[in-house]
Structures are given as C-alpha cells and as structure tokens.
Amino acid sequence: MKVIEVRGLSFTYSGQDKPSLRDINFEVGEGEFVLISGPSGGGKSTLCRCINGLIPHFYEGELRGEVYVDGLPTSKTPTHILSQHVGMVFQNPQNQLFSLNVESDVAFALENLGLPREEIRDRVDEALALMGIEDLADRSPVELSGGQQQKVALASILALRPKVIMLDEPTSFLDPMSAMNLVELVDRLRRKLGLTILMVEHRIDLIAPRADRLAVIYEGQILYDGPPRDFFEKYDGHLYGVSVPKLARLSKEMARHLEWPGVILDIDEFERVVRLIAGHRL
Amino acid sequence: MQAIVFDGVSYVYPSGVRALKDVSFTVERGELVVLMGENGSGKTTILKHLNGLLKPTSGKVFVDGLDTSKYTVAQLATHAGLVFQNAENMFFESTVWDEVAFALKNFGYSDDVVRKRVDWALRFFDLERYAGQSPFTLSGGEKKRLAFAVVLAWSPPIIALDEPTIGQDSLQKEKMLHMIRLLNTQGHTVIMASHDVEFVADLRPRIIAISSGSIVADGPADEILPDTEILRRCSLHPPQLALLMARLRDLGMPRKLVDVDTAARLLVERLRP
Amino acid sequence: MSIFEGLRFRPGKSFIHRIDPRVKLSISIFILSLAAIYVDIIVLTLLISVEAFTVARAGVLRLWLRTLRGSIYLALLVFIITLVTRLLPGGPLAESLGYAVTYTYRLVVFLTSFSLFFLTTTPEEIALTLSRLRIPYEYIFAFVSAIRFTPVLADEMRSIMDAQRSRGLELDRGRLLSRVRKLIPVLIPLLVNVLRRSYELAEAMEVKCFGASKKRTYLRDLNIKPSDYAILAAAITLFATAIYLRVMGYAPLQILTGLELFNGM
Numbered sequence A: 001m002k003v004i005e006v007r008g009l010s011f012t013y014s015g016q017d018k019p020s021l022r023d024i025n026f027e028v029g030e031g032e033f034v035l036i037s038g039p040s041g042g043g044k045s046t047l048c049r050c051i052n053g054l055i056p057h058f059y060e061g062e063l064r065g066e067v068y069v070d071g072l073p074t075s076k077t078p079t080h081i082l083s084q085h086v087g088m089v090f091q092n093p094q095n096q097l098f099s100l101n102v103e104s105d106v107a108f109a110l111e112n113l114g115l116p117r118e119e120i121r122d123r124v125d126e127a128l129a130l131m132g133i134e135d136l137a138d139r140s141p142v143e144l145s146g147g148q149q150q151k152v153a154l155a156s157i158l159a160l161r162p163k164v165i166m167l168d169e170p171t172s173f174l175d176p177m178s179a180m181n182l183v184e185l186v187d188r189l190r191r192k193l194g195l196t197i198l199m200v201e202h203r204i205d206l207i208a209p210r211a212d213r214l215a216v217i218y219e220g221q222i223l224y225d226g227p228p229r230d231f232f233e234k235y236d237g238h239l240y241g242v243s244v245p246k247l248a249r250l251s252k253e254m255a256r257h258l259e260w261p262g263v264i265l266d267i268d269e270f271e272r273v274v275r276l277i278a279g280h281r282l
Numbered sequence B: 001m002q003a004i005v006f007d008g009v010s011y012v013y014p015s016g017v018r019a020l021k022d023v024s025f026t027v028e029r030g031e032l033v034v035l036m037g038e039n040g041s042g043k044t045t046i047l048k049h050l051n052g053l054l055k056p057t058s059g060k061v062f063v064d065g066l067d068t069s070k071y072t073v074a075q076l077a078t079h080a081g082l083v084f085q086n087a088e089n090m091f092f093e094s095t096v097w098d099e100v101a102f103a104l105k106n107f108g109y110s111d112d113v114v115r116k117r118v119d120w121a122l123r124f125f126d127l128e129r130y131a132g133q134s135p136f137t138l139s140g141g142e143k144k145r146l147a148f149a150v151v152l153a154w155s156p157p158i159i160a161l162d163e164p165t166i167g168q169d170s171l172q173k174e175k176m177l178h179m180i181r182l183l184n185t186q187g188h189t190v191i192m193a194s195h196d197v198e199f200v201a202d203l204r205p206r207i208i209a210i211s212s213g214s215i216v217a218d219g220p221a222d223e224i225l226p227d228t229e230i231l232r233r234c235s236l237h238p239p240q241l242a243l244l245m246a247r248l249r250d251l252g253m254p255r256k257l258v259d260v261d262t263a264a265r266l267l268v269e270r271l272r273p
Numbered sequence C: 001m002s003i004f005e006g007l008r009f010r011p012g013k014s015f016i017h018r019i020d021p022r023v024k025l026s027i028s029i030f031i032l033s034l035a036a037i038y039v040d041i042i043v044l045t046l047l048i049s050v051e052a053f054t055v056a057r058a059g060v061l062r063l064w065l066r067t068l069r070g071s072i073y074l075a076l077l078v079f080i081i082t083l084v085t086r087l088l089p090g091g092p093l094a095e096s097l098g099y100a101v102t103y104t105y106r107l108v109v110f111l112t113s114f115s116l117f118f119l120t121t122t123p124e125e126i127a128l129t130l131s132r133l134r135i136p137y138e139y140i141f142a143f144v145s146a147i148r149f150t151p152v153l154a155d156e157m158r159s160i161m162d163a164q165r166s167r168g169l170e171l172d173r174g175r176l177l178s179r180v181r182k183l184i185p186v187l188i189p190l191l192v193n194v195l196r197r198s199y200e201l202a203e204a205m206e207v208k209c210f211g212a213s214k215k216r217t218y219l220r221d222l223n224i225k226p227s228d229y230a231i232l233a234a235a236i237t238l239f240a241t242a243i244y245l246r247v248m249g250y251a252p253l254q255i256l257t258g259l260e261l262f263n264g265m
C-alpha cells in the first residue's frame, strides 16, 4: 500500500525561469522511513511542499504531474484536510510555535479545525505523553531549549494524527545530543504508531542507519532512490552534496584490501563484521 | 604576545542569566581553536567578548594585548573579526561589492585600499562574478561565503566564526574546511564555535569544551574527541571513527582520534590473513 | 529594550490574579465610568485607593507605580491647560486651581483604571476573555502573536545591531543626520528578516489548519467560580449605588461642607 505517490511532477515557482523540480516519480509505502538529502537548493523543501499541498495551495507557480497522499489528490484537496494525513515539522522551531504555552500550541491545529473540547483534550494529552513532555504543558515556548521546542512542534503535529510525518531539516539548530534524541524519538514513534517518515537531513551518519531508503535530490531531479548503503557504494556522495559518513568511507577502504561485505553504515554492524573476520583469523 | 587571554571571566546578562562562570584560557597567535558545548553553554557569549560587544562582568579579556574594557567595538573589531551565526541575514547594501566595502569604509581605509581589499576578498571567496549583483540574489552557500568575505576583507589577525557549518551541505562544508585551514596557515588566529563533531574531527584543532558556562576540558582534538566522558558532559557524541576505535580497543585499536586512512590501515593490518 | 521587558508578563498566584478576568475587566470599566461621571476629589480618591489596595494585594504595586509615574507628563499638561483656560476668562484663582487639580486627578484615575486588569491577567487570559466577548479570532491571534514574537524580534534586532557594530558601524557617534543614516544597516536586515519570518509563520499556520473552520473551538476556557460571582455582585452593587447617588444629585463634596474649593461641578 502506497501512502505517497508522485507521478511526473514538475514545478516552477512563479517568477523563476528554471523549474525547481523536474519530472519526479516517487513512491513511499506505509511505515517506511525515507531520508531525503542532496545539495542546498536541490529541491528537497519544494518536494515536501508538493506532498503536503502547500504547493499549489500556498505557493504559486507552474505545476505539472500528480501527487497523491493517502489516496487524496493534493491539487484538489484543501491543505487543512491534507494536514490530517501528512504532518510537517520545519527547520526553525521558533517559527512554528504560536501560542503562549505549550499546551495551547499542541491544541492549536485541533482548535482551528473546530473539534469538540473533549476530543482536543484527549488528543493533546496523548501527544504530550507520546513525546514525554507532559511537564512542559504550562511553559511558554520562549523559555524552552531548541530541542524542547522541536518536540513541542512534533507533538502539535502528532495531535492531528497523521499517517505521514515530514521533517525538513529538523535538527539544524540542535546540538548533537538533542539531535540524536529527536531522531531516536521519531524512529520509536514510527514503530509504535506505524507512521511513515520522510526526513530531509544533512546529518546522514545519524539517520542513514535507521532509514529504509535514501532519496537524493539533485538539481530538481531524483538522482538516487534506494537503500542508503547502495548509494555510497555506487556514488561519491560528496560530489552530490551528500556528506559521506566516515563508516562508508572506511568500508570502501576496507573492501580494497580485504573480503568485505560492502558499505556498512551502522556502527554495531561494522563492529560485528570486524569481530567476525578477526574470529576467523584466529 | 598571546592573541586572546580570558582571565577569570564571568558574564551575567542583564536578564540575570549567568552565561560564563570564571572562564580562563589563552590562545597563542596562529592557533586554531574550536569551542564546543551544548546549546546554551556560552560559546556565542565568549565570541562576543572578543570584539567588545560584551564586556566581562568580572575578570578581564585581552585581545591582541588590548584590555577590551578600555576600547570600543569599532577599535577592537579591526583586531578580531566576528562572523555571526546568521551573518548571511545581515546584508543591506545594493551590491555584493558595496557589502564588502562597508566595513572597510567604516574603518577609514582610503578608497584605493578599499578597492584592492574588496577585490581580493571577492576573489578569495570565489564571488567575483557577483560583484555587481544584489546580495539577496545569492544562493544559501554563496551568501555564507559573502558573510565571510565581509569580515575577511579587513584581514583581522583574529577571526571568530560562530557555527559556520549550520544548514550547509557537504560541498559547502568542504570549501569552508579548506578556507579555515588556509587562513590559519596564513597566520590568522582562528577561533570557532561549533558542535559539528565530524567537521571538527576533520579540522583537528585545539578544542575547548564548555558546559553551562564553564570550561570542562581544553586540549588537542586527538585527545578530546575520543573522550566519551567529556563529550557526554557537553551533550556531544564522539565522531564515528572515534567511537568505532573505542569499541575495538581490545583488538588493539588506539585511543586517539584517527582519520579514515589510518583507521583502515590499522584494521587491515589486524585483520589481514 | 526596557519597553519589551515590560511586556514579558510575570505570572502570579495571588487571590487577585485568580479572579476571573471578565470580573476584573468589569471592575476596571466601573472604575473608569465612575471617574467619568464624578468629578469629585473624594470619589476619585476612593477609586484610586481601591485600585492601590487590590494591586498591592496582587503584589504588583511597584509595576503599578511605574504606570503612575509614566503618566506624569500628560497629567502635568492637563493641569496647566485646565488652569490656564479657567484663569484666562477671569475665573478666581482658588476655583481654577480646584478644577485643575480635580481634572488632573481624574485623568490619572482614567489612565490607571485598566492597570488592575492588565497587571494581574496573563496575556492568555486576555485572549480567552476576548474570545468570550466574540472578538473574531484573527484579531485575537494578532494580539497573541504580538506578545509571543515581541521578545523574539527584540533579540533579532539586538543581534543585527551586534553584527553591524562588528563591521565598524558606530551607532551612537556623529551628527543627528548621519546617525539616522546609520540606522539603514540595521533597519533593512530587520525588515527582510521580518518578511522572511512572516512567510515561514504563514507556512506553518497553513499546515496547522489556520482558518479551516468558521467555528473555532478552544481547549482552555475561563471558569467562573462562586467567589467571582460574589465579587462581581459586590462590585455591581457599589457601582449601582454610586450611579444612583449621582443621579439623585448627591456628591460627597456637597455633603461635606467647607471643601467647596475643590468642588469641580
């Protein structure tokens, strides 16, 4: 079952002469974790906007092709309906929290939809609990750290109970530990709730081991779409603006000298393989 | 003479936040130093002391031998150039050329010198072809380079960079790495705030690790980055290779930071039949 | 930046803070109306004492005094104008002075009447009050955003100023004209950044279904307590009595003789 289907998608922002996306074909199955990367200006954010309907409902431009989310055609479905199927977390946490306390922020979208108060109460409590931030409910977003703010932003999206969550460079402003916490949390939620995750990130080393797929968007096109390790096997990722994890480079070095099972991105696996070979040698 | 001296510096923001607590360190001329620490640990606060934007609440800061409490920002800025984290959002001139010339004019250089320096800076950062364009038309990476050019144009002996790699792709990061190394070999003292461990691992600088406004450790990257205990205290995690080497210590892998080639050589030596 | 600091609300837990904001709003309006119809120094003194007492109970006396201090220049102006306009047509000095004092006093009561409400009510409660008064949500959202983003913008402005000073800009040197020109390097980036931020905010609002339903609901609500009703009832009774006395033509100064000097009417 595909939750996202993109067919022959091209998009040019009005006022631009060059298309930002060109003939994109892209599918995501339910429960998948897709990492999206590529150079700055490649079109990653533009693709996200096409999936959650900000294009064409919010941004003007020339759109061709079709996008379906959970079976809904995005060009004919209003964004507030789409938002209940695909949620979006942005890069800058400051600019997606509007209220004077965390609880109201998590309730914000539900209030906008005019849901009954009891239902909002239930969903807000559930979202806060899922993110483990019940104790922040009464705090003002201004007082929170970047990591906490991003958790609130994610909670406010979870409250809409979407099937898909897209995150556009959510860890840019976070220190490594907070970034790691956020990524782990997203992965845990995916398993617990069966969510589909699309994450745009430059921190490949952190996310690639958890992702089922890597999609590299380069100059408005999908350069690569498949298992993360195969990308590094076939391409010099660096040339396409994708930072190559040190383990991938080490794997390739190892393969030049030893019998080695290709690119390994996960450190546990790397350690296992080394020990296996060392064991054989003994 | 030392480039930077922090002598028992504490800083309290007007709101009452104690951002620095008795911080002392010295940086020799020509050194390359990276401040690492969790969000809110005080990195930016330290950098803002270098050109006098902030003056210590107690203690003293000397930059190029000058006691910062006795000089204005404009005077200190010629000694220590500070590139802000979001400096690419601070442009206002109508052309890239004027943007770079702005500071030089403020510092009172002659037209001739201004011209020479602007042209040099634009060439160094590969921005010559945009000289007549508006800074707002540049791409993200180009804007970041312009932000560097704007400060480098007056060639301050001390260069301070706040989180230069945030939101940058790997091509841009590599350019930055080369540029920082080049400036450093040309004799500039470079001090940078960052929590991008892989980038810092490639740079191999001296690291000052801070946490909640106090220095936790100070030493070469080779020693600090593999030290999980120090890193944990600063909300950092070790670079991948350091972590791998730590896990394989029983196979004779070293405790210090290694690059890909060294790691490969050591592992292959150990594993080859 | 001190104006911005003033907007950062400090929540309190006193009895006064916990009174329903609608009740506090009503009391503020009562005080304002009474000050409007009674130009009488004793009533005005009573009103301001009520304010001072409640504000002190809420522990925000110092902030309240600051508002008082802020109104000094305006008060002085009113005093002088009243005095002059009374004296010029040939009014007796004592009576003119009486008018001037009373009018000024009344102005101060006017200006401070709402401080009881604003100093002891969180912006969030104010927003809820507005929604209960059926103010369209767009306006309430604008109000909340102003409170939410003022400190953010203040930080942004500070960091732009810092960045430009690092580039040798000396904001506080030179003649007035050149100083005004020096604001350009601060104002242009500020404007650009505000625009960019608004765009990002609008994007996030769209994703969070802003304006999706005509009938917006609210998670939090104001709960009026029995004690609130009691306070409201007491306030209404006092207010009605005062109106009645006024309509019947009684004013404290006409009852207490010997003080005609200050009787404004």
Ligand SMILES: Nc1ncnc2c1ncn2[C@@H]1O[C@H](COP(=O)(O)OP(=O)(O)OP(=O)(O)O)[C@@H](O)[C@H]1O
Pocket (backbone or CB within 6 Å): A013, A014, A016, A020, A038, A039, A040, A041, A042, A043, A044, A045, A046, A047, A059, B140
């Ligand atoms: N609102 C817009 N109006 C006009 N052009 C735009 C707009 N947003 C993006 N573009 C253009 O579309 C192209 C793709 O931009 P996009 O933001 O999707 O890239 P990205 O891969 O997300 O980059 P980054 O890593 O820098 O976020 C760029 O050339 C950019 O200039």
Ligand SMILES: Nc1ncnc2c1ncn2[C@@H]1O[C@H](COP(=O)(O)OP(=O)(O)OP(=O)(O)O)[C@@H](O)[C@H]1O
Pocket (backbone or CB within 6 Å): A175, B013, B014, B015, B017, B018, B019, B037, B038, B039, B040, B041, B042, B043, B044, B045, B046, B193
């Ligand atoms: N203008 C300010 N007013 C009050 N407090 C401030 C101000 N700027 C920073 N702080 C506080 O000072 C402390 C140190 O902040 P600083 O910006 O130096 O941290 P940092 O290490 O640069 O963090 P980051 O990684 O998030 O950039 C933090 O607790 C912060 O909240």
Ligand SMILES: [Mg+2]
Pocket (backbone or CB within 6 Å): A044, A045, A046, A168
């Ligand atoms: Mg983007």
Ligand SMILES: [Mg+2]
Pocket (backbone or CB within 6 Å): B043, B044, B045, B085, B162, B193
């Ligand atoms: Mg900082």
